[in-house]
Amino acid sequence: MISNIAEKKLNILHLITRLVVGGAQDNTLLTVKNHHRTFYHVCLASNPDGVWLDRAKDYSDRFYPLSSLVNPISPLKDWKAFWDIVSILKKEKIDLVHTHSSKAGILGRLAANYCKIPVVHTIHGFPFHDFMPSWQRQFYITLEKAIAQKTDFFITVCELNRKEALELEIVREDNSQTIYSGIDFDKLDETFDSQSLRQELNIASETKIITMVGRLDQQKAPYYLITAFAKVVEKCPDTALLLVGEGELEESLKNQVKQLNIEEKVKFLGSRNDVPAILNITDIFALSSLWEGLGRAMTEAMLMGKPVVVPNIYGIPETVHHNETGLLFEAKDTDKLADNLIFLLNNPQECDRVGKNAKELTRKLFDGKEMVKRIEAIYQKVLETKGISQIKQSFK
Structure with missing residues (x-):
């Protein structure tokens, strides 16, 4: 339960690569929908090509379509997507970025770091797995470890993922937490x-x-x-x-x-x-x-x-x-x-x-409302660590 009155709303940006039907997308959209609007102004950015575009527009306070944000590696589009995200961060005066999925997670964290904005990343699943060539798996692990240095806090959707991330030294005990994906x-x-x-x-x-x-x-x-x-x-x-x-x-x-x-x-x-x-x-x-x-x-x-x-x-x-x-x-x-x-x-x-x-x-x-409360508690923890005190709230 959230108490006390916010001195001002915090501007949050959720960033996900695509709006196709999927677990990561549903998790993100449900979070955007259920954020406590007394305390948060919630923006969402994604490639608009997806069947859940209407949900994205309905649930967010402002939706930003990013046609440059695509799944396969595309140097020109990735470069444009990076600067498009930076533009959103500056325009909306974003206080905290929450990234989802691998491509959005990399570009979003780089953009947030460039703008000196704290960032939370949800690991919905790893871009690497046991069924790909070992060199390719190691490449993605190395990439995740590198970008992890630009991440303030990690959320995993299952404890097994968190344990694997700990073993691979992608996350630490003190900057990671499992929160099961809530459902409406x-x-x-x-x-x-x-x-x-x-x-x-x-x-x-x-x-x-x-x-x-x-x-x-x-x-x-x-x-x-x-x-x-x-x-x-x-x-x-x-x-x-x-x-x-x-x-x-x-x-x-x-x-x-x-x-x-x-x-x-x-x-x-x-x-x-x-x-x-x-x-x-x-x-x-x-x-x-x-x-x-x-x-x-x-x-x-x-x-x-x-x-x-x-x-x-x-x-x-x-x-x-x-x-x-x-x-x-x-x-x-x-x-x-x-x-x-x-x-x-x-x-x-x-x-x-x-x-x-x-x-x-x-x-x-898997209570969706409880999931969002736990996510917001992490936001507050990250912001307090960064010395950002625009919002005063307590979580019970």
């Missing part, structure tokens, strides 16, 4: 018209539904889920697989589905603004990712009481406890993935039990 419970607790949605998707009321929500890319590796699903329909033929998301693998995945002769069972839904409604009609949520931070869509499914079948990787086991709040399998093990899905489909009581446990745990950990 209100959007998950709405009343949904399940029958109409099933009719729209042409799915019969008795058909069981397995859903994946995420980008169709190498990280999420949905081809493993499709391979496993082909085995599932052999045992549980009245089952559908919904793939919610877009990505560079979409055409190859459609070819895979065609080759497996399960075209009538798999639906590619693209990006959707009604993910909670889709999760509502879902029986099991599944992922076959190779690496994850914590898995935001997975968390939303758990918050709605859905059992999840997900890989035993990175931060996922912090909330998915095998046979308690979900079922785990080793990454790439399509046989075990299929077995877990078949087990839940054939045992509805276990489905209900695991889903209920998942909801009970996650409702305690």
Whole structure:
């Protein structure tokens, strides 16, 4: 709870690379939305090319489109993006910058340092992983360690990420903290018209539904889920697989589905603004990712009481406890993935039990409003360390 009256509002800039559907984006937008406006004037800057542009404009006090901020390395655009960010910092007289994602995190921290403005960076996931060449992984680690010197405080979305960052000497104990990504419970607790949605998707009321929500890319590796699903329909033929998301693998995945002769069972839904409604009609949520931070869509499914079948990787086991709040399998093990899905489909009581446990745990950990309070407490700590005292508040 925040008390006392601010002497003046602090100007905060949140910076993220893209506004595509994703966990980092949802986390950022929810933070922007729920900042205490008595104390904060909140700006947001991002590349405007994304389906969540309207949310960005609605939630922020001022939105800055940065078309120069792009994901792949582009020296000319990166140089322009740097100076565009500097211009925003000066124009808005920003007191603190909060960066999200790798590209925005690098350019935003450099710009903040150039302007001598304190900066907080959220590690939603690392740009390096175990499935890239060792030289490339080491390059990104070295880059992260270098830019870390220009960071006042780090937030990680799972404790495993913080521990890895500590081991790699990217963060320190005294300048890092794990804050689980909060989620807006209100959007998950709405009343949904399940029958109409099933009719729209042409799915019969008795058909069981397995859903994946995420980008169709190498990280999420949905081809493993499709391979496993082909085995599932052999045992549980009245089952559908919904793939919610877009990505560079979409055409190859459609070819895979065609080759497996399960075209009538798999639906590619693209990006959707009604993910909670889709999760509502879902029986099991599944992922076959190779690496994850914590898995935001997975968390939303758990918050709605859905059992999840997900890989035993990175931060996922912090909330998915095998046979308690979900079922785990080793990454790439399509046989075990299929077995877990078949087990839940054939045992509805276990489905209900695991889903209920998942909801009970996650409702305690992922309150969006509590997340923002903890983030604002970090802001205050950083600003006090820097001797900035425009705002007087206490956090309880």
